[in-house]
Amino acid sequence: DVKVTQSSRYLVKRTGEKVFLECVQDMDHENMFWYRQDPGLGLRLIYFSYDVKMKEKGDIPEGYSVSREKKERFSLILESASTNQTSMYLCASIIGRGNTEAFFGQGTRLTVV
Amino acid sequence: GEDVEQSLFLSVREGDSSVINCTYTDSSSTYLYWYKQEPGAGLQLLTYIFSNMDMKQDQRLTVLLNKKDKHLSLRIADTQTGDSAIYFCAERMDSSYKLIFGSGTRLLVRP
Numbered sequence: 001d002v003k004v005t006q007s008s009r010y011l012v013k014r015t016g017e018k019v020f021l022e023c024v025q026d027m028d029h030e031n032m033f034w035y036r037q038d039p040g041l042g043l044r045l046i047y048f049s050y051d052v053k054m055k056e057k058g059d060i061p062e063g064y065s066v067s068r069e070k071k072e073r074f075s076l077i078l079e080s081a082s083t084n085q086t087s088m089y090l091c092a093s094i095i096g097r098g099n100t101e102a103f104f105g106q107g108t109r110l111t112v113v
Numbered sequence: 114g115e116d117v118e119q120s121l122f123l124s125v126r127e128g129d130s131s132v133i134n135c136t137y138t139d140s141s142s143t144y145l146y147w148y149k150q151e152p153g154a155g156l157q158l159l160t161y162i163f164s165n166m167d168m169k170q171d172q173r174l175t176v177l178l179n180k181k182d183k184h185l186s187l188r189i190a191d192t193q194t195g196d197s198a199i200y201f202c203a204e205r206m207d208s209s210y211k212l213i214f215g216s217g218t219r220l221l222v223r224p
Contacts, residue, residue: 004155031210040121042201042216043156050210058211090155094210102146102212104155 003027006091006105013112019078021108023091029103030095032074033058034066037088037107049074081112117215119202124221131189133218135202138183142204145178146212147187150199159187159200189220197222 007022025032031050035043035058045058049068063085067075074093078085091105116138125131137145143164148156162169162176162185169176175188189196202215 033212035214040216042117042119043212043214045211045213048211092156092212101158101161102156104157106153106155 004091004093004103004105006089006108008108009106011108011110013078013081013110015082015112017078017081017112019081019110019112021076021078021089021091021110023074023076023093023105024072025074025091025093025103026072027093027095027103028071029093030071031093032068033092033094033102034064034074034076035090035092036060037090043090046076081110083112086110086112117202117204117213119200119215119218121216122219122221124223125192126223127192127194129192131187131192131196131220131222133187133189133200133202133220135185135187135215136183137185137202137204137213139204139206139213140180140183141206144205145176145185146201146203146205147174147176148201148203148214150201150217152198156201192220192222194222194224196220 004025033048034046047066049055065077089108092102094102118136146161147159150156173190177186199217201217203212
């Protein structure tokens with residue numbers, strides 16, 4: 001059974017804290033993504049990675065960075081958390097060939113107070 | 114530019130058909146997807162259609178694609194309470210693995 005696992009379901013952090021959201025996939029997929037989901041806005045792409053140590057900005061990268069040191073792990077970093085980063089964060093992975101399904105993690109609901 | 118639009122809410126009675134609509138703007142989209150998100154869960158792929166197809170049927174699901182109007186629809190026959198969820202339309206170009214999502218349509222199925 002394929003799996004994308006996000007390290008936390010719920011997180012509460014203080015403004016200004018550095019926050020790490022971790023995502024691990026066990027499918028040997030090349031491509032991994034971080035989205036944030038907000039009501040009425042759907043899913044917006046923050047960053048994606050198409051290979052180890054490779055990354056590209058998505059539509060809303062400001063205030064975020066990412067790290068992909070190993071193929072199976074893609075980390076989203078909030079350098080200095082702010083209240084407008086309170087959201088649901090979803091990680092996804094896709095194999096690097098052809099049209100295949102994107103597999104999603106269960107999501108991390110982050111609240112910044 | 115890339116933009117995918119959906120209505121935010123749909124309510125139907127159990128046993129009726131549901132039709133969820135989506136419009137997209139990028140004519141170079143190669144693949145179009147429907148994802149389902151149940152409460153507290155991530156997204157699951159329901160079905161997809163290639164841009165060179167007009168229709169795809171998969172059990173209770175029928176996807177219709179009108180390329181001229183850039184309109185995609187998902188019809189769920191005999192809608193059940195377990196179909197209550199948020200449904201996302203998404204597009205992708207062949208040259209990219211980036212998925213562009215709509216805002217999601219919340220489907221409520223009333224008993």
